[in-house]
Amino acid sequence: MPPFKDDQIIIIAPGSETTVAQLGLPESFTPARVRVRSRMFPAEKEGEYEPYKIRRKQDKPAATNGEPQDSAQEEKKPDEGEDDEIVWEEDRVSEEGAVWPIQEGRIVDWPCFFALITHVYNTLNPPFHTAILLVTQPAWTPREHEKLTQFFFEKFKTPAFGLIDAALATSWAYGQHTATIVDVGKDKADVTAVSAFIPHTQGRVIALAGCGGEAFTQALQLKLKSKGFNRDMCEQLKRSPICEILPAGVPLPGSGEAPEQDPITNPAAAASTGAVASGPAAAASIGNVPRGPGVDTEVGEDAGIDENEGVLDVASIVAGGKMNEYLAKKEKEKQDKVNAKKKGAPVPEANKPIRLPNSRREKATFLYEDHALLDNLKNMNLNTQDMADAKSALDEGPSRKAQENGENGESNPATEAKGVGSIRREIEVGTERFMAGSDGTLEKLADAVHRTISAVDEVKERSELWDNLIICGNGSKLRG
Known part of the structure; x- marks a missing residue:
């Protein structure tokens, strides 16, 4: 690709769950301007797709007083005809009937994938024919690279087009010429050893199934299914600040086990739990009695209401009248x-919840x-x-x-x-x-990293690959 200015390049990175794109690149870690779900919906015309689900909001009203619908429509005034037409609306939340063209990093539906890329390109709306850089998944074959190149040149008339491996793009962004890239996606993970900005193909782990963010969601659902949690609840729980994976040696709260290492004195635990300081003094100030959420906690206030065990299905209550x-x-x-707030009654010091x-x-x-x-x-x-x-x-x-x-x-x-x-x-x-990691997902990833680094022929580079371990991807956002 010939040299272009930073504001004259479109960068598109498709993923199984999310596709991101950016017009120009002022800095390596600039948030993407466009971030869309990697799915499309079948349009009314066969073979075409829409970015959002189209719902029929209102049908033509049925005829009343026993009159046939056609005769009733004839008596309508001209200015009322507009109200009888079917109204369509976009549902930007629902994913019912969605087609996901990328699964486990592989393109499984090419027409839908091309429609997704076209939607992203139109959303960016470049003011002129712009060079395009496509961040490719490791699972894509050279034949698929050729097919993509042909599509971009014929569809968008781009003056220049280039493809860059996702692992190589990550190492460039971090400025590390030698690193191990662990890309955790939705349903899979890719582990790549990059040496001198060259990805090692030997020993590379591509699309390791069952090691993505979906595996963490399913592990939570397995634990919480008996309490009424569905998949959507577990997914939102996984993305919340209260879901995390505790460091090794830290017991679960209330288990009564003594930790092998105080999590407050452990820098990794301090960074993940939000402790304000480290050392015995800070641990003593935090307190040792586990308490639920209170007025001065990070995760919400105690509503003061005793709820039954499990999740209250409010949707069923509303639907049931x-x-x-x-x-x-x-x-x-x-x-x-x-009313309690207006009274202004001071909370006794002894009853104030301890920040944990x-x-x-x-x-x-x-x-x-x-x-x-x-x-x-x-x-x-x-x-x-x-x-x-x-x-x-x-x-x-x-x-x-x-x-x-x-x-x-x-x-x-x-x-x-x-x-x-x-x-x-x-x-x-x-x-x-x-x-969230109780089903062995972390062990699978650790084994994949070990096999990838061990496959590098230059033994002297392996220590540097262990030192420069970069974990990226939406599936890696889980705390801890």
Whole structure:
């Protein structure tokens, strides 16, 4: 590829779960301008795709008073014909019926993949014919590289096109000419030894199945299925700050086992748990009694309500016609909290909760975006004000807490009724949140790293490959 300025290059990096793109590259770690889900939806015309699911919002109304629909339509006034037409709307949340063209790093649906790339390119909307750099997956073959090159030149008339291996792009970004790249994706992981900016093909682990972010989600679901957690809840729990993998030798809170090494004095544990200092003095100031979430904790406030074991299925309550009863209960709880705040009664010093790191709490809460509950409310055809009131009563996010604290947290009813935003609920989780890697995923990755580095012929480079270990990919965002 001939040299181009930084603002004249489009960088596209497709992945199994997420595709990122950037127009220009001012700096190696600049956040991508475009970040989309790597899926498309079949369009009305066969062979074409849409970036979002298209739903039919309203059908033509049926004829009334026993009249045939055709004769009833003839009596309609001309200005009323517009209301009888079918209205279509984009559902930017739902993934029902989605087609994922990349699975485990391999392209399995080429027409859908080309439609995805076209959508990303149009979203960037370059002002002129721009050079394109495509970050490729290790599983793509040379024949597929040729097919991609032909598509980009014919479709976008690009003046220049280049492909770069994902592992090589990572080493360039970090400025390390020799490193071991562990790329953890959705359903797989790639382990590559890069020496002098040259990826080693011998011993390279490509698309190791069952070692991606989905494996962590499934491990959580296996532990929490008995408590009513579905996959969406486990996925959001995995992405929350309270889910982490504890360092070796650190027991689960409440297990009664003595840690092999104090997590507060361990720098790795201090970085992951958010401890403010290290050493015995800091440990003593934190306290040793595990407590649940309180007013001064990092993960939320204690609602003061005894919940039954498991997750309360609010969506089923609303769908079952008991919404008014549930909303009245939530409104009463909200009012009681506001009244308690207004009284201004000081909390006794002895009863104030002790601030504990996440790794020492037996239970913690996270905010869950309940999309099913929001869909049920939409299906009830509430008017604008009722929709806003229902969302305000059910939402337990920051806006709800601002209202309880007497702050200006009013919402816009028109905006809420359109479905913008989501309904967030606080869900309590026990020590299961530390077991995302309990199914042997980490052991598989460690074995793959060992085999990759051991396959490098230059023995003197192996120590440097162990020292420069770079873990990247969306699946590697799990804390700890």
